[in-house]
Amino acid sequence: MDTMMSLRLFCTVSELKSFTAAADRLGISPAMASKHVMQLENRLGTRLLNRTSRHVSLTETGCLYFNQAKQLLEGLDEVEAAIGNATVAPCGILKLSAPVCAASICFVSRLAEYNRRYPDVCLDVDLSGRMVNLVDEGFDLALRATSPDRLDLGLVARPLADIEFHLMASPEYLERAGRPRGVADLNGHALLRFSGVNLSDIMALKGANGQYKVTFRTVMLSENKTILQLAALRGMGLVFLPKWMTEQDIAAGRLETVLPDAIRFSNTLYAVYPSRKYLSAKVRTFIDFMTTSLQGLG
The missing domain is CATH 3.40.190.10 (Periplasmic binding protein-like II)
Known part of the structure; x- marks a missing residue:
């Protein structure tokens, strides 16, 4: 079986939490989708997904594998697009951590405008207020209103606006x-x-x-x-x-x-994300949009 296809299938199942929905999106049968994931599990010697008749969820190992595989596939898409002078359309789930104060009409109106421009991106927004571990927990980026000395080392921090x-x-x-x-x-x-x-x-x-x-x-x-x-x-x-x-x-x-x-x-509001040479289209467009949209927010 095509390993890259198996990786894409596994990531799609993990995001949609459904073999049927993932198979439909990638144009294959649910049975073939199951075989792709089983091939990955057999090769790795570990279970990646918990399956019941109604529910699909990641195992602890599967969560770690998903976070790395998703970054690999997104980076590959960007490299291929760069070589072919093509533009990758933003799509998929954008997992975002934001301050609790983002739960306001003013900020949500920005999210609504981003959604109108990029309707194929699903925003998964965490407003728990805790300092998430972007890499271990699979977040694409975080919005943090803070001072530069309080930002995590090893992460890229791009200023968006002064709040x-x-x-x-x-x-x-x-x-x-x-x-x-x-x-x-x-x-x-x-x-x-x-x-x-x-x-x-x-x-x-x-x-x-x-x-x-x-x-x-x-x-x-x-x-x-x-x-x-x-x-x-x-x-x-x-x-x-x-x-x-x-x-x-x-x-x-x-x-x-x-x-x-x-x-x-x-405080300055930063977009914080793991250091990667190639940003996925959904992350890049979200950061660029917010950089413009949040100016003069006050």
Whole structure:
């Protein structure tokens, strides 16, 4: 049997979780599809897929093999396209890790536009907020808002946009606790603090007349920005959030930006991916699209 065909068949079955669907996509019979995978398993001396009458899933070994085989096939497609001066159409599953704050209308509208341009790409988006291992877990790329020194060594990091964070609160909270007129007025205010960065209750904030040391009163800690946003909407305290995550709440008056001309900080949003000479068409087009689409996001 053709080994490359067996690899393609195995990867397609793994993505679609179905021998029948994979066989249909590649134009062969389900029985032949099963033979291709069995040939791989016999050659490797290990089971790659768990099969039941209704379900197909990767074994632990199969998961490792799939991640490597997928990269190999995508790289081969790109090399062949380069030699033949052809363009590979983006297709398949794009496994993406993104910050929790990506679950917003503003960001999803970008995903929708990418989908309209490249309808054959299925977006598999992880918003768990954890730092995934791109290679071991089979992710194509991750979007990470951070500083360069916090990025993993051995990975390629391409800057996409600068994301500004603003201090926000609900009108209810500000009416109850008082609207700060200057940075010094922030002392003692309740803070909903993101625990994913090295910040404490005491922060050095730059005001109109220099830098101030402000002592907040933390009332909630979380690595999930969404729960911090919801807590702010319920009047629990001040919170630092990206404006693109909260633009609808701001427009509707549910949140207000506090001291917008005096307090703000930013992180760069990077597209992070394993170092590979040839990027698959789906990864390359997604990064290029986001680089343009996210400019001026704020």
